[in-house]
Amino acid sequence: MSQDQTSADSMSKSEKTRKRLRAGAMAAFSELGFHGASTRHIATAAGMSPAAVYVHYKSKEELLYRISKFGHEAILAVVRDGAASSDDPAEQLRAYAFALAKYHAQEHVSARVVNYELGALEPEHHAEIIALRQELDRVVDAILQRGLDRGVFHTANLRMTSVTIVGACIDIARWYRDGGSWTPDDVGRFYADSALRIAGATP
Amino acid sequence: MSQDQTSADSMSKSEKTRKRLRAGAMAAFSELGFHGASTRHIATAAGMSPAAVYVHYKSKEELLYRISKFGHEAILAVVRDGAASSDDPAEQLRAYAFALAKYHAQEHVSARVVNYELGALEPEHHAEIIALRQELDRVVDAILQRGLDRGVFHTANLRMTSVTIVGACIDIARWYRDGGSWTPDDVGRFYADSALRIAGATP
Numbered sequence: 001m002s003q004d005q006t007s008a009d010s011m012s013k014s015e016k017t018r019k020r021l022r023a024g025a026m027a028a029f030s031e032l033g034f035h036g037a038s039t040r041h042i043a044t045a046a047g048m049s050p051a052a053v054y055v056h057y058k059s060k061e062e063l064l065y066r067i068s069k070f071g072h073e074a075i076l077a078v079v080r081d082g083a084a085s086s087d088d089p090a091e092q093l094r095a096y097a098f099a100l101a102k103y104h105a106q107e108h109v110s111a112r113v114v115n116y117e118l119g120a121l122e123p124e125h126h127a128e129i130i131a132l133r134q135e136l137d138r139v140v141d142a143i144l145q146r147g148l149d150r151g152v153f154h155t156a157n158l159r160m161t162s163v164t165i166v167g168a169c170i171d172i173a174r175w176y177r178d179g180g181s182w183t184p185d186d187v188g189r190f191y192a193d194s195a196l197r198i199a200g201a202t203p
Numbered sequence: 204m205s206q207d208q209t210s211a212d213s214m215s216k217s218e219k220t221r222k223r224l225r226a227g228a229m230a231a232f233s234e235l236g237f238h239g240a241s242t243r244h245i246a247t248a249a250g251m252s253p254a255a256v257y258v259h260y261k262s263k264e265e266l267l268y269r270i271s272k273f274g275h276e277a278i279l280a281v282v283r284d285g286a287a288s289s290d291d292p293a294e295q296l297r298a299y300a301f302a303l304a305k306y307h308a309q310e311h312v313s314a315r316v317v318n319y320e321l322g323a324l325e326p327e328h329h330a331e332i333i334a335l336r337q338e339l340d341r342v343v344d345a346i347l348q349r350g351l352d353r354g355v356f357h358t359a360n361l362r363m364t365s366v367t368i369v370g371a372c373i374d375i376a377r378w379y380r381d382g383g384s385w386t387p388d389d390v391g392r393f394y395a396d397s398a399l400r401i402a403g404a405t406p
Contacts, residue, residue: 031322035239115377116319119234160385160393164371167378171370174318182363190363197400 018056020046022070025063029113034064034120064117065125071107071114072132078103083139089147090201096140097165097195102188104172111173137162144199154200165195221259223249225273228266232316237267237323267320268328274310274317275335281306286342292350293404299343300368300398305391307375314376340365347402357403368398
């Protein structure tokens with residue numbers, strides 16, 4: 001085995017461990033909240049020793065930061081893909097809301113942590129995550145502005161329209177549970193229609 | 204002073220203390236989460252000693268239960284008043300959503316606790332609060348059903364329409380902060396319009 005291979009293997013093993021720790025932290029934060037979950041809870045959920053946590057992450061806050069960063073980057077990627085799927089603002093808004101709603105149903109555990117524990121981040125990390133959220137807002141604001149300019153949307157307040165659409169989608173993570181009668185796709189389609197209605201799209 | 208008066212005075216003093224403790228618990232739960240807030244945090248927030256907490260509430264969970272019960276009963280009262288303000292389903296839905304949205308802006312601290320810490324309640328208390336939430340759903344479902352029957356609303360899925368409207372209003376507690384540019388009334392009016400749009404009300 002060459003040195004490169006050894007290095008690649010050990011990196012991949014370390015990344016696997018980090019992933020397991022993030023999953024454990026996500027489960028612990030989701031159940032007990034950031035302040036209620038101890039390093040021991042996280043280690044137990046990940047099937048590891050508390051000491052192992054600190055080998056990979058210097059603090060509980062760093063774990064929350066990494067989870068938040070991955071979560072927000074993933075959401076941003078799916079809504080950007082959605083928005084880029086068409087030139088028509090109505091179709092863009094539909095794709096944006098579908099992606100955002102479906103994500104919050106499918107990833108409801110991590111989405112609860114990511115949306116409700118923001119306040120526990122250290123100032124520098126908080127600012128970085130807020131910047132990602134603002135990017136998410138900019139995407140929908142731009143779609144709405146284009147739709148207003150072309151006369152296909154009708155709303156008196158662009159910003160409040162964004163907040164209502166994005167907020168409704170975020171709230172899905174609060175109530176959605178696996179195994180119910182609505183699939184993430186069902187939820188995505190309904191919220192996409194609702195987004196167009198909220199924006200006052202001409203039917 | 205008659206014995207009745209003494210008893211009334213001491214009841215009122217005890218009720219004041221309990222109210223102060225609930226406010227302290229609300230602040231502590233909102234900041235640190237139910238599992239992250241200790242009796243000491245609650246007592247400090249209320250300006251009392253930790254021992255005083257147990258004189259009035261037998262556990263942290265009982266405090267959460269009382270806060271949740273008061274909060275849900277208050278919400279139920281305002282939306283019922285709203286729904287009773289007219290015979291017209293469109294006006295009823297507008298009043299319902301206005302009341303629910305305004306409440307979640309005005310009472311955003313307690314509303315966050317009430318909506319996001321439900322899972323920490325003991326089974327019996329949890330069932331009681333869920334019953335109050337179902338009552339809240341029944342009010343909006345009945346309005347939507349009447350509107351569909353009269354042909355003033357248009358939606359393929361009544362239950363998902365309710366969930367979308369109620370969920371959007373609940374989410375306000377996540378993002379609303381005092382001192383911003385939107386008053387609780389501004390938010391109430393916008394979400395009331397959005398509720399009619401989501402329900403497919405004939406303009």
